[in-house]
Amino acid sequence: MRKVLVLNTTYEPVNVCSVRRALVLLLKDKAEAIEHADTCFHAERQTFRLPHVIRLRHFVSVPRAASKRISRRAVFARDRHRCQYCGSDRHLTVDHVIPRSKGGADSWDNVVTSCAPCNLKKGDRLPHLADMRLASRPRPPEPASFVFMHVDEIHDSWRPYLGSLAAAPVA
Ligand SMILES: [Zn+2]
Numbered sequence: 001m002r003k004v005l006v007l008n009t010t011y012e013p014v015n016v017c018s019v020r021r022a023l024v025l026l027l028k029d030k031a032e033a034i035e036h037a038d039t040c041f042h043a044e045r046q047t048f049r050l051p052h053v054i055r056l057r058h059f060v061s062v063p064r065a066a067s068k069r070i071s072r073r074a075v076f077a078r079d080r081h082r083c084q085y086c087g088s089d090r091h092l093t094v095d096h097v098i099p100r101s102k103g104g105a106d107s108w109d110n111v112v113t114s115c116a117p118c119n120l121k122k123g124d125r126l127p128h129l130a131d132m133r134l135a136s137r138p139r140p141p142e143p144a145s146f147v148f149m150h151v152d153e154i155h156d157s158w159r160p161y162l163g164s165l166a167a168a169p170v171a
Contacts, residue, residue, distance in 0.1 A: 003151060005158045007034065007055040013147045013161055014060060022051045031056050035157040052157040070111060077149045078141035079113035085132050091116040097138065099124045108140040 004022035006014045017025075025031035027044055035053035042048070075094050082089055095114035098104030101124055112134060114122070122130045144162060148154065154162070 002050075002052075002155070003153075004051050005053045005147075005155070005161060006031070007053060007161055008062070009056055009059045011055065011161060012062075013144045013158075014056065014062060015147055016151050019050065022054050023048060025054060025056070026051065029057065052155055053161060070106060070108060073149055074141065074146065075111050076113050077145050078108075078138075082113060082135070083115035083118050084112040084135045084138070085114055085118040085122070085127070087135065088115040088118075093119045095119050095122065097134065098126060102126070109138050112138050 002019055003016045004019055006017055006022070006025075008014050022031070023043055026033060026048065027046070031054040033049070033051040033053070034055050035051070037050040037052060039050045040047055041050065072094050076092055081092065083092065084095075092113050093116050095112050095118070096104045096106075097110050097112055100106075104110050118132065122132055127134060142163070148162075
């Protein structure tokens with residue numbers, strides 16, 4: 001079933017919900033529809049157009065991304081499912097740039113997506129000692145990247161609200 005993008009009062013993405021959940025928010029006047037389909041349907045004696053994007057009427061505070069737990073899924077989403085050494089999108093693993101054995105931390109600026117062959121080649125070394133270069137400096141992900149971690153499809157009507165993530169491929 002199609003999902004609905006939920007925006008904060010500030011128009012920043014907060015999460016993605018089901019159409020049913022979005023309709024409940026609209027019915028309770030907790031949100032307004034910003035983008036919708038032309039399709040109409042009836043619910044609770046009212047006529048609705050199928051929402052694509054809704055905006056909450058009250059601000060909700062979203063935890064800062066930097067404080068979020070690091071997971072494989074989150075690291076892959078931040079790196080757009082590409083090995084940060086060679087660009088491959090297959091056999092992805094998480095690599096510690098400074099190996100843990102060398103005191104490297106479990107922090108957003110020390111973990112990157114790496115394909116298994118690159119991870120194997122790098123081994124227990126720093127990238128430059130293995131003659132490897134990172135595509136970009138790892139940093140905490142944008143808050144919105146968590147919004148799309150569990151979404152299979154990004155609807156075109158969402159793109160104006162996604163900022164730099166709009167171009168991100170969806171895994
Ligand atoms: Zn690679």
